[in-house]
Amino acid sequence: MRSRTVQGTVAIAATASLALAACGGAGGPQSSGSSKLTDDKVVIGLLNDQSGVYKDLSGPNSAVAIQMAIDDYKAKYGDKAVAKDIEIVQADHQNKADIANSKAQEMYDRQKADVILDVPNSAAALAVATQAKNKKKLYINIGAGTTALTGASCNKYTFHWAYNTGVLARGTAGAITKAGGTRWNIVYPDYAFGQDMNKSFTKEVTAAGGTVGQSIASPFPSDNFATFITKAGEGNPKVIGSMHAGGDLINFVKQFNQSPLKGKVTLAVGLMFITDIHSLGVDQFAGTQFTDPWYWNFDAQNKAWADRFKAKTNTRPSFAHAANYSAALNYLEAVQAAGTDNADAVAAQLEGKKINDVFLRNGEVRKADHAVIHDVYLAKVKSKAPEDWDYEDIVKTIPAAEAYGAPNPACSMG
Amino acid sequence: MSEQMTAKVDVDLAQPSILSRRNPLRYVLLLAGLAVVVMLPYWIYPPVAMDILSWGLFAISVDLLLGFTGLLSFGHAAFWGGSAYCSGLIASHFGVPFPVAVLGGALFAMLIAWPIGYLSVRRTGIYFAMVTLAFAQMLYFVANQARDLTGGENGLQGIPRSFFGIDAVENDPFYFYYAGAVMILLGILLAWRVVNSPFGRVLTAVRDNPARARALGYDVERYKITVFVISAGLAGLAGGVFAISHQFASLQELMWTTSGKVVLVTVLGGIGTLWGGLVGAGVVVTLEDYLASSGFEGIGLITGTIFVVIVLLFRHGIWGTARNVLRRYVLERRQKSRD
Numbered sequence: 173m174r175s176r177t178v179q180g181t182v183a184i185a186a187t188a189s190l191a192l193a194a195c196g197g198a199g200g201p202q203s204s205g206s207s208k209l210t211d212d213k214v215v216i217g218l219l220n221d222q223s224g225v226y227k228d229l230s231g232p233n234s235a236v237a238i239q240m241a242i243d244d245y246k247a248k249y250g251d252k253a254v255a256k257d258i259e260i261v262q263a264d265h266q267n268k269a270d271i272a273n274s275k276a277q278e279m280y281d282r283q284k285a286d287v288i289l290d291v292p293n294s295a296a297a298l299a300v301a302t303q304a305k306n307k308k309k310l311y312i313n314i315g316a317g318t319t320a321l322t323g324a325s326c327n328k329y330t331f332h333w334a335y336n337t338g339v340l341a342r343g344t345a346g347a348i349t350k351a352g353g354t355r356w357n358i359v360y361p362d363y364a365f366g367q368d369m370n371k372s373f374t375k376e377v378t379a380a381g382g383t384v385g386q387s388i389a390s391p392f393p394s395d396n397f398a399t400f401i402t403k404a405g406e407g408n409p410k411v412i413g414s415m416h417a418g419g420d421l422i423n424f425v426k427q428f429n430q431s432p433l434k435g436k437v438t439l440a441v442g443l444m445f446i447t448d449i450h451s452l453g454v455d456q457f458a459g460t461q462f463t464d465p466w467y468w469n470f471d472a473q474n475k476a477w478a479d480r481f482k483a484k485t486n487t488r489p490s491f492a493h494a495a496n497y498s499a500a501l502n503y504l505e506a507v508q509a510a511g512t513d514n515a516d517a518v519a520a521q522l523e524g525k526k527i528n529d530v531f532l533r534n535g536e537v538r539k540a541d542h543a544v545i546h547d548v549y550l551a552k553v554k555s556k557a558p559e560d561w562d563y564e565d566i567v568k569t570i571p572a573a574e575a576y577g578a579p580n581p582a583c584s585m586g
Numbered sequence: 587m588s589e590q591m592t593a594k595v596d597v598d599l600a601q602p603s604i605l606s607r608r609n610p611l612r613y614v615l616l617l618a619g620l621a622v623v624v625m626l627p628y629w630i631y632p633p634v635a636m637d638i639l640s641w642g643l644f645a646i647s648v649d650l651l652l653g654f655t656g657l658l659s660f661g662h663a664a665f666w667g668g669s670a671y672c673s674g675l676i677a678s679h680f681g682v683p684f685p686v687a688v689l690g691g692a693l694f695a696m697l698i699a700w701p702i703g704y705l706s707v708r709r710t711g712i713y714f715a716m717v718t719l720a721f722a723q724m725l726y727f728v729a730n731q732a733r734d735l736t737g738g739e740n741g742l743q744g745i746p747r748s749f750f751g752i753d754a755v756e757n758d759p760f761y762f763y764y765a766g767a768v769m770i771l772l773g774i775l776l777a778w779r780v781v782n783s784p785f786g787r788v789l790t791a792v793r794d795n796p797a798r799a800r801a802l803g804y805d806v807e808r809y810k811i812t813v814f815v816i817s818a819g820l821a822g823l824a825g826g827v828f829a830i831s832h833q834f835a836s837l838q839e840l841m842w843t844t845s846g847k848v849v850l851v852t853v854l855g856g857i858g859t860l861w862g863g864l865v866g867a868g869v870v871v872t873l874e875d876y877l878a879s880s881g882f883e884g885i886g887l888i889t890g891t892i893f894v895v896i897v898l899l900f901r902h903g904i905w906g907t908a909r910n911v912l913r914r915y916v917l918e919r920r921q922k923s924r925d
Contacts, residue, residue, distance in 0.1 A: 263879045269741050269836040274633050275878060282631055295740045299834050302744045364739030
């Protein structure tokens with residue numbers, strides 16, 4: 173009986189303190205005006221896959237990249253820094269959109285995150301963008317590729333930093349077709365991402381003067397691509413485009429290499445991360461062309477940053493790591509310029525800003541659709557790696573305007 | 587496994603019920619449970635609290651089949667997810683208050699449950715599980731392909747949460763919790779009434795000895811279909827509230843892993859206990875929520891270990907074991923006072 177009384181007392185005490193906290197919380201930000209930080213600190217949320225298939229390409233190492241951005245910001249501004257207390261909060265969305273949705277809500281509400289970064293997986297990213305819109309807090313997407321974020325689902329508080337499926341198509345399909353690979357057959361996984369990729373690749377191949385003979389849908393996910401590869405070899409194509417990602421891509425490439433098509437037909441890949449090459453080995457991918465938003469060994473500036481990253485993580489950064497660094501740093505710069513972490517003020521600072529940093533070259537935060545456009549690269553996988561992680565030759569640089577095209581008319585900022 | 591479990595349950599129900607109508611302890615427990623439901627959003631993050639209640643009712647709907655009728659459905663995600671999408675679509679297209687949308691979703695779940703139940707109750711045990719799983723997978727692929735309606739991979743985003751223009755409920759998850767909790771509690775009340783009714787007694791008879799139930803003149807198949815449809819309706823109610831709470835319905839809701847998770851929740855809480863579903867949901871949802879922010883990688887490892895430990899050490903699940911301990915204590919005390 174006594175324990176129940178104690179519980180009751182605790183419950184009442186908890187209620188009272190929470191009610192007080194709620195009142196205090198409601199009064200705080202309004203009275204403090206727009207010149208200060210909410211909760212006296214800036215909180216950066218990192219929401220991504222920390223245990224599943226996307227762990228390596230972004231995952232916990234992105235927190236290291238964000239910490240590097242915080243260190244650089246503090247070193248640059250020292251005592252003049254508007255944000256003196258900067259905190260990173262992390263969560264694992266396990267590649268499930270509903271978990272991403274509730275975690276994002278929790279980050280904004282309970283952990284007081286001022287901005288959420290990353291969120292690979294398009295369904296998860298769209299859910300977080302909706303939360304950002306409702307909560308009027310910032311979200312900078314890096315890991316997800318869907319063009320809907322800067323199209324029909326765009327909003328005032330969402331930015332798309334690193335790449336999108338349209339960029340991949342324009343880069344890879346355009347470049348290969350213009351280089352003489354005019355007859356394509358495309359194999360794509362039969363779900364939203366694959367269907368989008370198939371559509372945009374077909375459009376870009378045609379625009380560049382090529383033809384797509386067949387578009388073949390393969391079940392998703394799948395282990396056996398033999399029949400699809402044979403079918404894709406029909407009609408004497410010059411290029412076979414694989415729109416698969418992650419584990420499917422690795423299986424597809426393995427089986428393509430065992431087929432008689434290897435050496436006769438160019439293999440083009442829709443979306444590839446350096447971690448894919450690392451896991452399968454450079455010889456399996458040798459000669460494959462793809463669009464890479466950033467490569468660590470491109471120039472001295474990238475290399476220097478990658479060396480810092482390696483000193484902390486003992487691995488080389490993927491483009492997602494560099495993009496997380498760039499997004500976090502530019503967010504903090506915008507907070508510095510605005511003098512507040514108020515989302516509207518920071519967004520206004522970011523909009524239209526031209527940026528050149530380790531990740532963004534000729535970068536611009538486009539005001540119309542919040543796509544962060546920058547130069548991307550057509551890469552070719554080396555046949556031999558001179559050192560671990562040194563897998564890519566950069567064939568050419570695709571200028572930002574060409575890579576991103578015109579803003580999507582479907583986007584209207586509410 | 588399920589046959590062993592149900593065999594255990596028989597013993598439970600054969601014992602004299604301690605929590606009978608005249609026992610004051612029953613009301614104390616019910617009030618304590620209600621108090622926990624009311625206080626939950628003060629202790630934990632309100633959307634997570636809503637998840638616990640939704641998953642609790644979902645597990646109760648499975649328990650209705652598994653514990654009280656002896657049918658292990660491995661396709662309940664079809665009703666949970668089907669209703670999540672349907673509630674979401676109703677809310678998005680017609681702008682009705684969310685309880686109406688959720689009831690619409692539950693109705694949809696019952697509508698699809700009828701043919702599925704009609705075809706699957708002819709089998710029992712593992713065959714029943716496989717047939718229900720097959721139907722659930724069909725629905726999954728339909729939802730994946732019907733992109734214009736469901737959004738495919740991207741799910742149904744930005745479901746509105748309208749509630750008679752009351753701003754607090756519509757926008758604040760804390761107040762929404764109470765509105766949603768009322769619906770969940772009504773669902774639990776319905777499940778409770780079903781179990782403690784002549785109809786529920788027949789279900790137990792069907793579970794324990796279908797041949798004898800048939801010999802006594804009960805149409806076994808019809809009883810099974812009816813409880814299957816009721817169970818689907820409850821799962822639909824839970825799924826609808828879940829979708830409205832998240833303002834989002836994704837393919838995850840229809841995936842077979844969701845069917846698996848709810849069976850896990852039910853077994854953890856205790857099969858054939860009804861209330862065990864809520865306890866199991868409380869444990870699993872809080873654990874997942876906690877581990878997701880903890881930076882620990884092996885979420886499946888932890889939930890898996892707990893599952894194995896519970897199944898090996900506490901065969902009746904968490905609530906089942908707790909109930910047995912309580913029952914023994916009360917019996918002993920009664921014995922003593924009689925001496």
